[in-house]
Amino acid sequence: MAADLLFSFDDLSNKDKAVKQLEKHFKRAGANLVSVEIEPRIKRTSGVSYREISLTFSDSQVVKLRVKKPGDIFQVLLNKKVMPLRHQDDHPKAIGEIVQAMDRGRTAFQKRLAKAKVQLPKRMKTAAPRMEKRLEEKRDALKEAVEDARQQLAELTAA
Known part of the structure; x- marks a missing residue:
């Protein structure tokens, strides 16, 4: 140079x-x-x-x-x-x-x-499994609430 x-x-x-x-x-x-x-x-x-x-x-x-x-x-x-x-x-x-x-x-x-894939350190664990479990529980609770609401609607329309 x-x-x-x-x-x-x-x-x-x-x-x-x-x-x-x-x-x-x-x-x-x-x-x-x-x-x-x-x-x-x-x-x-x-x-x-x-x-x-x-x-x-x-x-x-x-x-x-x-x-x-x-x-x-x-x-x-x-x-x-x-x-x-x-x-x-x-x-x-x-x-x-x-x-x-x-x-x-x-x-x-x-x-x-x-x-390029970055690998997490071995000690570090993600919260994904716990978060997935919580979301599934929330989904199931919402399904139950929707089913209850449908039953109430059916009862009100039948009466």
Whole structure:
């Protein structure tokens, strides 16, 4: 990416000047940034040591930037998928590409989120069985009341 965005690898934090610039560029591109999280651990893949900056947006999409030792970004992940960039040397254009990719994939991402089943913790029990029992009792009581009303009506019309 651009030389104007060099991150401090050893002292990478939310207060880093490059992180603030990154937030500003995403805001200008029209993306609603909700949170920025920086992984404190150094990871290693394919012989490259890096740290991750996770950017979470208002629609729950996540962009992870992998920052190398020299302070430049070597890989961008959008929703856990590696994303190639055309304009990797021009920072604002690269951010524009990321935002466009987020916009293009938003509906598919939302569908995947909607399909995902969330399992309740084992300790947590739902009130559904008890509620169902109460509703059945209420239904039966109403049926009895309706039957009583019909009998009274029949008695009054017969008399």
